[in-house]
Amino acid sequence: MRIAWAVVAIFGARFAALAWHYPGQDADLSWQQWLGQRVLTLHHIPTQLGFETFTANGARWIPQEWLFSTAVAATLPSGHFYILAIVTALAGVCALAVTAWRAHRRGASTFATALTTALVGFAMMQSFGVRAQVFGWALLAIIVLLLDMESPLVFLIVPLTIVWANVHASALLVPALVAFWTLGTAIEDRGWSARVERNVLLTAATALAVFITPFSWHLPAYAVQLQTSAIRSAISEWQPPDLTIPAFFAGLLPLIALGCYFGIAAPRERWRDGMLFAVTVCLAFTAIRHMPLCALVIAPMVAQRLSNAIPQHARLNVVLSERFSELLVIGSSAAAASAIVLTLSHVPAIAHSSLPNEAVAKLAAAPGEHKLYCEDFAWCSMALPKKNLRVFLDGRCDPFPTAVWLAYLDVEKVTPRWSGVLDKYSVDAVLAKAGRPLAQVLALRPGWRVFYHDTGYVVFVRDGVRTAER
């Protein structure tokens, strides 16, 4: 198990380094901070989009990440973001460590536990950030551990689901997982048994638990509606995993392959495992953001089956269990963890902000009110606190009506309707990535001029719009 802890430490170092520099990488923190500040000052959660947007003012909004946003608002402006960064990294570490412990509890060998823990770590890397869903990963790891334990403690899943539902809407996964677990139990017990009865009760309780949020039934309805939403096509995390993504080919795919090779359910009549394997693997193929969830659930099962082929008394595991080997691995891991922290802190893409902070600030400093369209909707999140900027679409994305989304995509993809959309919504400022098609076509379009540009971004404004430079 010590080897697995060493693996966890390496990934923990990477998580911590990424989390530390995260504010410069993700524009979503801006709207989360803005939302959190409204919660802290107004003492209620907004449920409608406001004047900050000119396309969907008054649209219903389910700010499912309200708790996390409050944490962002409580730490980021006061310079204490490092606390949230460390807590998020610890949540990632917790998810990994609990998964490793789950494998160990199942009797997985040293090698199998360490290998599968490393694979889970890789699978988590693509989506890791100071984000609400990382806390969901930790909660998921604990929930499946409780399911594994098959003790009265299993009902702790209900309060954990309530916590998860208030952190992130992905909590809706819990009733589905517990239902499939129950189905597996019924197959194993060949009918209705005390275990099945308990698990049915648990399924019902978790299904009710996701309603215990400030949004009551609106949260499950929102999560279901999101599955068919037009916005999915515009968000990279909702795209299916691909072989070109390291987290998939070096993390999740080997786990699935090992599962397929050894068999999860039938060889040991573990249909509870089999059901979870089936549902999470199918889920993982649909979206990149589901990869860590699948890896966390199936890794201990895979480790257990792998241990049948390479048991604890096998030479490899005996060598790994020797004190010298352990010291060697732990020492190497400590060195690797230090190297990761030091190296990542000097990688320009991570250590320096890649966001258009200055472009937004310059536009906000210009006189008058501006209706801003951002090529990447997340950038517009940075404009939310600016009183004179109103946005077309921002990182909150979910509450914007489908018509607005389609209009946004028309401009982002520069379809033949792009200029008509900008005219229709009276957009007078566009923030685009320099050199990209939108910037190219705006440069050629009469009636638009460059207001600001740097190496990465360019802001166009309509001719006739009053700005400081005119």
Added chain:
Amino acid sequence: MKGRFSAAIVAFAVATAFISIGRALPEFFVQLRDPNLFGGRGATWLLHTFGFSFVLGSCAAIAAAALLLAAWRTRLRGASDWHVGLAATFIALCLVGRIGVSLDPVAWLCIAAICLLLDRDDVWSWTAVVAITAAWELVQGGATMGALIVTLSVTANLIERRRFDAVAARKAIGAVACIGVSLVQFHSGIFSAYGAHALYLDSLLGGAQRDRLWVGAISAQDLGFAAIVVVAGLYGIRRRERLGDALLFFALLVLSLVDARNLPFFGIVAAPIVADALASYYLERRQRPAGSLAAYGLAFAAAAFAFIGVITAVEPKSVVWPRPTVAPLLSALLHRPGAHYVLCVQPRWCDAASSLKTRALSVVLDDRAGISGPAARKIQGDVANAVGNWQDELRRSNVDGILAEQNDRLVSLLRAGGWQSSISAGGAILLQKVTGQ
């Protein structure tokens, strides 16, 4: 009900799907003009002699035969009729995305036959494997897939036996022969390019045509892929202690993730393996097949002749291939005198250029990215995504026609740059460079 005809019913459904869809795959028009593929010439001769319905019916019958061979392979492993039906269903789901007239069904039949013969282990079978690989290469050009499968199977066998004896030597010779015959190109062509294209590895190159699973709405082929993976995960392909099964399963799994056009091969190879793994848990239901393959083959041939005969008789006789949907756009370009160079945002659209049979029109890139040069792929990648110095590249390469989606960013960008859009068809629009630009 013993499920005896379940696989046959699924095979009939697949054949019927061919007829009801009644299209030709875009790649087929490239295959028709490829001098290395004799299947194209054969298809053209069949078209002129018997008509399109006959070719369509033949493709349907060959696809059904491939499915039934895979089902027979499942049966030979001791699976019950219902498990065979399950394997056939998985295969059918995997085929859905590639249903249409092309030379692909020939490849499916070849791979099903090779897998069946690899499960047997005698001199006759190995001779037949080499012969099938050679025929496959000549007819469809994708025998690299067959050579890969044979090589993996032999490698697995060597690992399992842990000794190189006469049997291993015979298999190694067979594998080398398969690799050798898959290199045969009668009319030039770079092997590595053809080989990579046969496995669709070239789809990973920048600018290349690539079909992916799970993109957009969940499709039947996504379900087929997921079903095979999930059943393998539940039951474990290690169950039968055959390393060859595992190697083939994982190699084809990865190739399917590389490009969805490999999915039918994954289905044909992997579905019998997982159905066998599943069936091995229900010993009381295990059965050995009754009757001989030859007898079943004869019965199938009779049914196939009847099927093709009916289709040919009832459908109006047409001696031309169905026109690709974007072909009118390319034809419109030919109204202008001189040679034309066309870029298609979706390289697959440019396959239609092969159907026009003219030297006045050439394309930057079609389906076969591996056969084209890196310069063409760079132009394709840069222009299709409108990145880098794409406008300069477009000028330098003398591209005078572009096929783009009607909502594509290129339409706006090129119109702003003085290009004209004239006509549209099949979701694509033709943009032409204004003369004198």
